[in-house]
Amino acid sequence: MRIAYAGLRRKEEFKALAEKLGFTPLLFPVQATEKVPVPEYQDHLRELAWGVDLFLATTGVGVRDLLEAASVLGLDLRPALEGAFRLARGAKAARVLKEAGLPPHATGDGTSPSLLPLLPPGGGRAALQLYGKPLPLLEGALEERGFRVIPLMPYRHLPDREGIRRLEGAVLRGEVEAVAFVAALQVEFLFEEAEDPAALKEAFAGRVKALAVGRVTADALREWGVRPFYVDETERLGSMLQGFRKALQEEVA
Secondary structure (H helix, E strand, O other): OEEEEOOOOOHHHHHHHHHHOOOEEEEOOOEEEEEOOHHHHHHHHHHHHHOOOEEEEOOHHHHHHHHHHHHHOOOOOHHHHHOOEEEEOOHHHHHHHHHOOOOOOEEOOOOOHHHHHHOOOOOOEEEEEOOEOOOHHHHHHHHHOOOEEEEEOOEEEEEOHHHHHHHHHHHHOOOOOEEEEOOHHHHHHHHHHOOOHHHHHHHHHOOOEEEEEOHHHHHHHHHOOOOOOEEEOOOOHHHHHHHHHHHHHHHHO
């Protein structure tokens, strides 16, 4: 079975895992990521270094990028982060904070809504690490609680239009039997930039199976009218591929 991978990161890992399980992997990344130049957000980094009451970490790579950017500016974020109430959106962000000696006080399930009940009562300044795009849900909730939000975007996502054209063509021409999405943004980029999103939706309703890593990615597929064939709740590539193979076997049986 030919399975396309829409992700940008961990392409070689996906390829090796898929081949080991007997799949034929095809790599069609639909997103590109670029680091935001440090000067674009250096003022917000300095505000963070002065001290905040709340720090929300949404991705592990984003936390690392903030620490690296602060180092470039000669800033030490550790005292500020040690004195803040620290929230992690999911396991990856929590792990990076722990590695830095700054374990979170609470951790969500990997989704932004899961952070809402964990937010402390308001007042003060809240630093919000963004992951490639604005987060109006969290920003609005923080402002409602009386926080002044300091947004920090160390990297941003862009659609890879060449990858989108290649993946759309492969799906519509029947050159793949399944597509694996590992982020909601990949689903959004594919359908928003597709030349014929209706035909894509029809293909996913028939011969092409959609795979999703995590509930957020699965929800993005559903919002575009695509029912995921398999959803991996552990958010791991190997687990997704193994679960997909098992689901295929059960479908045949």
